[in-house]
Amino acid sequence: MFAEARHPRPWRSSSALALAAAAWLLAGCAAKPPQGYGAAPEPGTAQQAQQQLEQAERLTQIDPQQTYLNLIAQMQRANQWYASLAHADAFERQYGSNAQIRLRRADALRNTGQAQPAETAYRALLGEADPQVQARAHRGLGLLFASQQRYAPAVEQLEHARRLDPIDADLLADLAYTHMLDGRLDAAALPMLQAAQLAPANARVQLNLALYWLASGAREQAAQLLQRLRQPPAANASPLIDDTSLQALQVRLAAVEQAVNARQQALVTSQHQPRSTLP
Numbered sequence: 001m002f003a004e005a006r007h008p009r010p011w012r013s014s015s016a017l018a019l020a021a022a023a024w025l026l027a028g029c030a031a032k033p034p035q036g037y038g039a040a041p042e043p044g045t046a047q048q049a050q051q052q053l054e055q056a057e058r059l060t061q062i063d064p065q066q067t068y069l070n071l072i073a074q075m076q077r078a079n080q081w082y083a084s085l086a087h088a089d090a091f092e093r094q095y096g097s098n099a100q101i102r103l104r105r106a107d108a109l110r111n112t113g114q115a116q117p118a119e120t121a122y123r124a125l126l127g128e129a130d131p132q133v134q135a136r137a138h139r140g141l142g143l144l145f146a147s148q149q150r151y152a153p154a155v156e157q158l159e160h161a162r163r164l165d166p167i168d169a170d171l172l173a174d175l176a177y178t179h180m181l182d183g184r185l186d187a188a189a190l191p192m193l194q195a196a197q198l199a200p201a202n203a204r205v206q207l208n209l210a211l212y213w214l215a216s217g218a219r220e221q222a223a224q225l226l227q228r229l230r231q232p233p234a235a236n237a238s239p240l241i242d243d244t245s246l247q248a249l250q251v252r253l254a255a256v257e258q259a260v261n262a263r264q265q266a267l268v269t270s271q272h273q274p275r276s277t278l279p
Helices: 014-031 045-059 064-077 081-095 099-111 115-124 131-147 151-164 169-181 185-198 203-216 219-229 243-272
Strands: none
Touching: 064 081, 064 099, 081 099, 099 115, 099 131, 115 131, 131 151, 131 169, 151 169, 169 185, 169 203, 169 243, 185 203, 203 219, 203 243
């Protein structure tokens, strides 16, 4: 699985065939004349059918480069960071470099503990013309700094990303969580509530909302939310969270409460320190 392959094949299997089949059906439907008694061709119908047929033919031309990128993204969603890093190498040897694979590589470096190469990779992407690429690079830097407990620069980078992509719920949840880890519950409120409303079915975002409510003392609201998340959203569907999620939530709550207490204690200490007077 980790071996480098100059001619990768796995992603050309069932999903590619399914897409090709769907596009073929679309082409077949587009080529049919109007059906039914008294139906007459409308002006432009033949031209529209030809355009739809050409679009369907384009859909059947599977893009192996994009499909490989999708495979690497799927690996990263499954936390297979080392495997994705190996495949990033294979991708670049096969197709060359582009912003998307460089972002994937930077994420893999960050999640495999290679902080300095990850930071270098993210910073190299800040000059890209695509604002989405810039936003993801700023977000990656923010997450990297937060993992090092450098919360002030982490917030700065995440705010840069938010300005570029203000409706990314995961990004807003990251910003709120970073504020919470820095003991700033008041600063976490707005991005957290925005994220929760933008992504009501996102388990990660909703757990961050529960964390915010628990840390803020709104335990009844948190309990109601967690109860909803433990219920299957539909028949034959799995709940959004499980016991493991709740255990992780308790660990994160302890860290946030410790950060809040430390910030409050630092504030009290600074208020009681004697002020120096000039002679």
